[in-house]
Amino acid sequence: DAKTTQPPSMDCAEGRAANLPCNHSTISGNEYVYWYRQIHSQGPQYIIHGLKNNETNEMASLIITEDRKSSTLILPHATLRDTAVYYCIVRVRGYSTLTFGKGTMLLVSP
Amino acid sequence: DTEVTQTPKHLVMGMTNKKSLKCEQHMGHRAMYWYKQKAKKPPELMFVYSYEKLSINESVPSRFSPECPNSSLLNLHLHALQPEDSALYLCASSQDQGWSNTGELFFGEGSRLTVL
Numbered sequence: 001d002a003k004t005t006q007p008p009s010m011d012c013a014e015g016r017a018a019n020l021p022c023n024h025s026t027i028s029g030n031e032y033v034y035w036y037r038q039i040h041s042q043g044p045q046y047i048i049h050g051l052k053n054n055e056t057n058e059m060a061s062l063i064i065t066e067d068r069k070s071s072t073l074i075l076p077h078a079t080l081r082d083t084a085v086y087y088c089i090v091r092v093r094g095y096s097t098l099t100f101g102k103g104t105m106l107l108v109s110p
Numbered sequence: 111d112t113e114v115t116q117t118p119k120h121l122v123m124g125m126t127n128k129k130s131l132k133c134e135q136h137m138g139h140r141a142m143y144w145y146k147q148k149a150k151k152p153p154e155l156m157f158v159y160s161y162e163k164l165s166i167n168e169s170v171p172s173r174f175s176p177e178c179p180n181s182s183l184l185n186l187h188l189h190a191l192q193p194e195d196s197a198l199y200l201c202a203s204s205q206d207q208g209w210s211n212t213g214e215l216f217f218g219e220g221s222r223l224t225v226l
Contacts, residue, residue: 036215043114043200043217044153087152097143097166098215100152 004088009105012082018075020104022088025069032093033064035073036100037084044087044100047073051093078108114218116201122224125191131221133184133201141207142184143215144176145200153200159184160207191225198222 005023012018024033034049048055048062050071055062061074075082087103114135123129133142141160145153158166159178173195175187184201199222202215 038153041219043202043219044215045217046214049214097155097158099155102152 004090004101006086006088006101006104008102009107012075012078012106012108014080014108014110015077018078018082018106018108020073020075020086020088020106021070022073023070024088024090027068027090028092030092031090033062033068033071034089034091034098035060035062036087036089036098037082038087038103039081039084047086078106080108080110082106083108114201114203114216116199116218116221118221119219120222120224122226123188123191124226125193127191128187128189130188131186131199131201131223133186133218134182135203135216136182137203137216138181139203139205139216140181141204142178143202143204144184144186145202145217147198147200147220149197157186158207165207188223191223193225196223196225 032049032051035047036044037047038044047059048057050062050064052064052068064071085103085105087100089098117132143158144156146156147153155168156170157176162178162181173190177185198220200217200220202217204215
């Protein structure tokens with residue numbers, strides 16, 4: 001799987017949009033971008049995934065650059081409960097194992 | 111039911127004890143996983159079961175012994191552990207290991223193990 005690079009930490013004010021970047025410059029054509037998050041003392045939680053088009057669900061939006069070398073996870077209106085470590089993972093769909101990198105610790109403050 | 115249930119939530123054991131961690135899901139998933147997570151580190155894959163057969167063992171020491179008695183249950187048997195094995199052990203499941211796997215793994219809340 002291609003490697004990803006994320007900032008170790010980010011801050012966001014409650015109610016504002018949180019934009020979490022991820023670099024994956026060696027991504028292959030058949031590799032998807034996945035985002036998971038892990039709230040303290042809980043198991044990781046799936047957020048969203050995409051191949052090349054932008055994706056949106058009830059939790060977040062995923063913006064993937066045209067060259068697919070980077071992506072941004074957007075939490076449109078961050079709440080205190082969004083404080084967590086966010087993992088960007090690149091993997092081939094159909095290959096089930098997830099390899100977690102160090103992730104970004106997002107702290108949402110009042 | 112989209113839950114993966116792990117028991118116990120906390121476990122303290124000595125180096126000579128034998129204990130087991132249990133994981134259960136009722137989503138009809140056919141792939142199940144054990145991950146290990148040390149403090150302030152990302153989860154690391156240990157084992158994968160597909161259709162109740164062990165498909166991936168990430169060179170885990172034999173003191174960790176996985177078992178999948180049926181499609182809903184996954185156990186991790188622990189014997190002669192070391193203090194450095196203290197960690198959060200996470201179980202996960204997915205639809206299967208093949209193409210129908212969308213990449214969404216459902217994780218339990220983990221079993222926090224302390225080895226004295």
